Amino acid sequence: MARKPKGDKKAKPAAKAEETTAPDAQQAPRFPLFYKAPRPVEATRHAKSGLIENMDVGFASDANAIPVNVVEFAVAARHYPIVFSTAEPSLPVVVTGLRTGTNAFVGTDSSWARGFYVPAYVRRYPFILMENTEKEQFILCVDEESGAMTDGGERQLFNEEGKPSELTDRALEFCRAYHGQYEATRQFVAALNEHELLTDNSTEIRLADDRKIQMQGYKVIDREKFDKLPDDVFLEWRKKNWLPVVYSHLVSLSNWPSVLQRAADRAMED
Numbered sequence: 001m002a003r004k005p006k007g008d009k010k011a012k013p014a015a016k017a018e019e020t021t022a023p024d025a026q027q028a029p030r031f032p033l034f035y036k037a038p039r040p041v042e043a044t045r046h047a048k049s050g051l052i053e054n055m056d057v058g059f060a061s062d063a064n065a066i067p068v069n070v071v072e073f074a075v076a077a078r079h080y081p082i083v084f085s086t087a088e089p090s091l092p093v094v095v096t097g098l099r100t101g102t103n104a105f106v107g108t109d110s111s112w113a114r115g116f117y118v119p120a121y122v123r124r125y126p127f128i129l130m131e132n133t134e135k136e137q138f139i140l141c142v143d144e145e146s147g148a149m150t151d152g153g154e155r156q157l158f159n160e161e162g163k164p165s166e167l168t169d170r171a172l173e174f175c176r177a178y179h180g181q182y183e184a185t186r187q188f189v190a191a192l193n194e195h196e197l198l199t200d201n202s203t204e205i206r207l208a209d210d211r212k213i214q215m216q217g218y219k220v221i222d223r224e225k226f227d228k229l230p231d232d233v234f235l236e237w238r239k240k241n242w243l244p245v246v247y248s249h250l251v252s253l254s255n256w257p258s259v260l261q262r263a264a265d266r267a268m269e270d
Helices: 070-076 120-124 166-194 223-227 231-239 243-252 256-269
Strands: 038-040 049-051 065-067 082-085 092-095 127-131 138-143 149-151 198-206 212-221
Touching: 038 127, 065 120, 070 092, 070 166, 070 243, 082 243, 092 212, 120 166, 127 166, 138 166, 198 256, 212 223, 212 243, 231 243
Parallel strands: none
Antiparallel strands: 038 138, 049 149, 065 092, 082 092, 082 212, 127 138, 198 212
């Protein structure tokens, strides 16, 4: 199933810190975060394939940072710190854990913490739009090693006539929308870089036992430089609805204690 737009760039949160890790993207993986073996959704290959019922989010349990798009900033800022990766391009991520390989918002039952926003990047899985080998169009793919694939069942990818099922149509629509949001995010980040507004940052977090964790390896918007933007640029950003995005990001930086609390709650579950 093909689409024309350009597709997802690889965005992987990694990190480095003194005692723990913060989001970073020093090395690009072969496939985007979570994806192991994405293959084009095709009737010849997936005629009898479907998805399991009640798919969980265990696949995200070791991701301490997850990509988000600008359209998600307002709601994500209520729950997570939103920062920018240090590798180019400096794409935004929500911080979901204080240590590498740990997502404090995925419980032992592989469900997302109740009451917390689930990023679209997570909700999209196991589907994704990827460029074909000629890089001329985008194709709907599914991760065949997601653990969510099954033979038979009610959630089939194709119907008996060999046409895409409602499930596949919804997945394609979601991935199209995600792609558009991703491109809008790239434009926003390009503007941040054009005006040199992203700066390296670190955060010190004090644990319950008085130990301190230094979170580093990420960027934030420099508030002082942002406040000094020329009036014409400020007005342009207002027309593009980027000002609420900036403010959501800045407000979100007060959410580090929330991640710490979730990490403590998650430790109690083990």
